[in-house]
Amino acid sequence: xxxxxxxxxxxxxxxxxxxxxxxxxxxxxxxxxxxxxxxxxxxxxxxxxxxxxxxxxxxxxxxxxxxxxxxxxxxxxxxxxxxxxxxxxxxxxxxxxxxxxxxxxxxxxxxxxxxxxxxxxxxxxxxxxxxxxxxxxxxxxxxxxxxxxxxxxxxxxxxxxxxxxxxxxxxxxxxxxxxxxxxxxxxxxxxxxxxxxxxxxxxxxxxxxxxxxxxxxxxxxxxxxxxxxxxxxxxxxxxxxxxxxxxxxxxxxxxxxxxxxxxxxxxxxxxxxxxxxxxxxxxxxxxxxxxxxxxxxxxx
DNA sequence: TCACGTCAAGCAGAT
DNA sequence: ATCTGCTTGACGTGA
Numbered sequence: 001x002x003x004x005x006x007x008x009x010x011x012x013x014x015x016x017x018x019x020x021x022x023x024x025x026x027x028x029x030x031x032x033x034x035x036x037x038x039x040x041x042x043x044x045x046x047x048x049x050x051x052x053x054x055x056x057x058x059x060x061x062x063x064x065x066x067x068x069x070x071x072x073x074x075x076x077x078x079x080x081x082x083x084x085x086x087x088x089x090x091x092x093x094x095x096x097x098x099x100x101x102x103x104x105x106x107x108x109x110x111x112x113x114x115x116x117x118x119x120x121x122x123x124x125x126x127x128x129x130x131x132x133x134x135x136x137x138x139x140x141x142x143x144x145x146x147x148x149x150x151x152x153x154x155x156x157x158x159x160x161x162x163x164x165x166x167x168x169x170x171x172x173x174x175x176x177x178x179x180x181x182x183x184x185x186x187x188x189x190x191x192x193x194x195x196x197x198x199x200x201x202x203x204x205x206x207x208x209x210x211x212x213x214x215x216x217x218x219x220x221x222x223x224x225x226x227x228x229x230x231x232x233x234x235x236x237x238x239x240x241x242x243x244x245x246x247x248x249x250x251x252x253x254x255x256x257x258x259x260x261x262x263x264x265x266x267x268x269x270x271x272x273x274x275x276x277x278x279x280x281x282x283x284x285x286x287x288x289x290x291x292x293x294x295x296x297x298x299x300x
Numbered sequence: 301t302c303a304c305g306t307c308a309a310g311c312a313g314a315t
Numbered sequence: 316a317t318c319t320g321c322t323t324g325a326c327g328t329g330a
Contacts, residue, residue, distance in 0.1 A: 006322060015324095017324080021306090021326060065308075068308065103321055104309035145310090145311085
């Protein structure tokens, strides 16, 4: 089991997701931002190594406006060496990387132009991981998308659209159960039609679980959708409800008892877990201490 | 230096 | 009809 956190490290004063407004776009600004982000990404990964946090989600803002038509600059070539070096560091230290394009990436959209934009966005995400020379266990996670008044049809549209994506995208794409529309059952249905791995989100499943599937059962079902040789061990997202917060609000800090319970419920499974918790690496460090004591962290 | 309105992109559900 | 949340943060203008 690897433990990780998404995108931002609050301890070190360096962010790998610096961006700017479209209005203030210039090539100099663009290059400068990517440069900053790559420098910070290295520092964050170094921090993570020192704390044995071997799972990390790279921000979609690593290259701002990467899939936007305003950007004509060949950043892939310009930063090729930097990407390679970061990739070498990741591979050498047996780290794992994921990415999570944001809510505008919708492969089942009714509108073709939204699908086209989404393809470009997915292409950009694969480029990042390809430039780092990471194998296909480095994943890109998305939600199934919108319902558009007809879930059945929209699920079918996901399947059809998935089939026409580039192979380089297909190799990396995984779907995640969401908290409102497509729950684990829906994802499993899709998986019977196209062999796409399902990234299990523990918190979303608590909020949206039509099949009333228990934790261990859910881990078992999703684990089967990952081909270990091609995809690596399953990825899992974890959070818990913020006490006194609005419903669905991710907790500020880890609920260590809840996490302990999850470890017990999942003791027969191996997976990598991403803590979507606001205080980021702080909670991740608490989690890895607990998981280590529980004998769940083995040297990779 | 700081507050706060706003940010490329979409959807659903609440107000 | 408009606002809010989503993985939410941070840019950037005006004072």
